Amino acid sequence: MCTMISTKHPLRGQAKGRAGWFPIRQLYVAYDHPAREQVEHAVLLDFANEEAGPGARVAVELSIETATDLARHILETVAHANRYEGR
Amino acid sequence: MTDSHWSYTQSQGVAEELVSLGAEHITIRPHCPWRNGKVERSNRTLHIEWAYRQVFTSHQQRSDVLPARLDYYNDQRRHSSLGGRPPDQPTVTNLMAEYNQQAVRTAGAEEGEAEMFQTDSYEGLLAETVVVTGAGGDLIHAYHARPLGPGPFPGVVLFHHRPGWDAWYRATTRLFAAHGYGAISPDLYCRFGHGEPDDVAAKARAEGGAVDDQVVGDAEGCMRHLRAHPSSNGKIGLFGTCSGGRHAYLTACRLDGIAAVVDCWGGNIVVGDDALTAAQPVAPADLSEDLDAPVLGLFGDEDRNPTRADVDALEEILRRLGKPYEFHRYPEAGHGFFYHDRPSAYRAEAAVDGWSKVWSFLARHLS
Numbered sequence: 036m037c038t039m040i041s042t043k044h045p046l047r048g049q050a051k052g053r054a055g056w057f058p059i060r061q062l063y064v065a066y067d068h069p070a071r072e073q074v075e076h077a078v079l080l081d082f083a084n085e086e087a088g089p090g091a092r093v094a095v096e097l098s099i100e101t102a103t104d105l106a107r108h109i110l111e112t113v114a115h116a117n118r119y120e121g122r
Numbered sequence: 123m124t125d126s127h128w129s130y131t132q133s134q135g136v137a138e139e140l141v142s143l144g145a146e147h148i149t150i151r152p153h154c155p156w157r158n159g160k161v162e163r164s165n166r167t168l169h170i171e172w173a174y175r176q177v178f179t180s181h182q183q184r185s186d187v188l189p190a191r192l193d194y195y196n197d198q199r200r201h202s203s204l205g206g207r208p209p210d211q212p213t214v215t216n217l218m219a220e221y222n223q224q225a226v227r228t229a230g231a232e233e234g235e236a237e238m239f240q241t242d243s244y245e246g247l248l249a250e251t252v253v254v255t256g257a258g259g260d261l262i263h264a265y266h267a268r269p270l271g272p273g274p275f276p277g278v279v280l281f282h283h284r285p286g287w288d289a290w291y292r293a294t295t296r297l298f299a300a301h302g303y304g305a306i307s308p309d310l311y312c313r314f315g316h317g318e319p320d321d322v323a324a325k326a327r328a329e330g331g332a333v334d335d336q337v338v339g340d341a342e343g344c345m346r347h348l349r350a351h352p353s354s355n356g357k358i359g360l361f362g363t364c365s366g367g368r369h370a371y372l373t374a375c376r377l378d379g380i381a382a383v384v385d386c387w388g389g390n391i392v393v394g395d396d397a398l399t400a401a402q403p404v405a406p407a408d409l410s411e412d413l414d415a416p417v418l419g420l421f422g423d424e425d426r427n428p429t430r431a432d433v434d435a436l437e438e439i440l441r442r443l444g445k446p447y448e449f450h451r452y453p454e455a456g457h458g459f460f461y462h463d464r465p466s467a468y469r470a471e472a473a474v475d476g477w478s479k480v481w482s483f484l485a486r487h488l489s
Contacts (some may be wrong), residue, residue: 037284037365038427041330063324065328067284068284073467074466075466083324090321
């Protein structure tokens with residue numbers, strides 16, 4: 036890979052792709068050449084189900100700043116969720 | 123029919139021969155060699171297969187082998203335009219079509235032009251997905267585009283970039299065919315599955331990318347495929363952009379029989395040990411001693427991989443080893459400045475100049 040910045044993580048959930056909802060089992064996180072965003076490199080998130088083939092994927096391409104904001108928003112929401120659940 | 127050179131128009135011998143044959147002497151319009159395409163094409167074959175085929179120490183030595191060479195050409199050499207027969211076993215062929223194609227190529231070759239098309243000439247190419255035996259005997263897909271006609275055509279293997287075996291690479295493969303090359307682009311991500319190119323590329327990225335050994339083996343399979351075609355002239359060049367530039371350089375170091383390599387902004391050719399991975403376990407620059415092919419390198423100064431320092435380091439290695447190379451650097455370009463489908467990367471001026479460098483370089487080394 037051009038940047039060599041790429042990781043894969045197990046994940047369980049549901050995502051909506053071009054053929055409707057499907058179970059997701061992997062999350063790919065990378066910083067590399069995007070397919071569509073007009074920058075040289077972007078933070079790439081792929082929610083995937085490898086068993087269903089490469090097309091079972093929901094892809095997101097973000098700038099570093101936007102990805103940072105996204106991570107913060109997720110953590111804030113998770114903190115609220117934990118309080119709501121009494122954890 | 124000849125051109126208007128004085129050796130024809132002023133020669134007493136030619137004049138006497140014409141009289142003895144009862145023939146009329148027609149000369150073509152000056153600077154229009156395609157009007158005499160058969161002869162020009164024949165001259166080209168003689169150059170390739172006789173006059174410059176080996177080192178002769180004298181004109182006499184070169185002349186002495188000509189009769190045997192002509193006998194071989196007429197009696198034994200298999201001609202793709204004659205269905206694999208030598209000329210003394212003629213078969214029906216479309217002479218006019220052959221004439222036109224040969225004339226076009228001859229005109230382009232003589233003028234050293236990348237653009238060989240003449241408005242009154244036939245041009246055609248065939249492009250299709252093929253199956254090639256790649257590394258480890260695996261059957262992989264490749265996109266093969268070639269000019270129509272008997273050739274001989276040089277070959278080029280194209281190594282796709284990090285975003286995958288995509289539309290730009292198929293279009294670029296056809297572009298090489300339109301410029302007179304038998305071109306083939308293997309799907310280097312074939313083993314990661316099939317789907318839309320960006321989906322397959324995402325899978326490949328998550329798995330650490332194509333394995334170097336497989337890429338080299340796949341390229342070798344593509345080279346066999348090109349050379350096996352009757353229209354091949356036997357010469358093969360390599361072309362790649364981004365990670366494909368690295369793969370092209372790596373393959374040129376690892377395999378014999380490559381006549382030229384074009385590295386367009388290949389990243390990680392010069393790279394430290396900390397960036398090596400299981401799939402890409404070597405820095406190709408470290409293999410440069412084994413490089414036999416001349417290198418054309420095109421780089422944007424604003425690129426971050428390779429950086430200007432990376433390009434400097436690679437150039438220094440090639441210079442120190444005495445390897446033939448030419449590097450061209452574009453000050454206001456970054457990574458991927460040929461990619462017309464990526465407005466943020468495309469740099470029209472650099473791309474036009476870069477492509478002209480590619481055609482000129484390949485014409486010099488693969489003809």
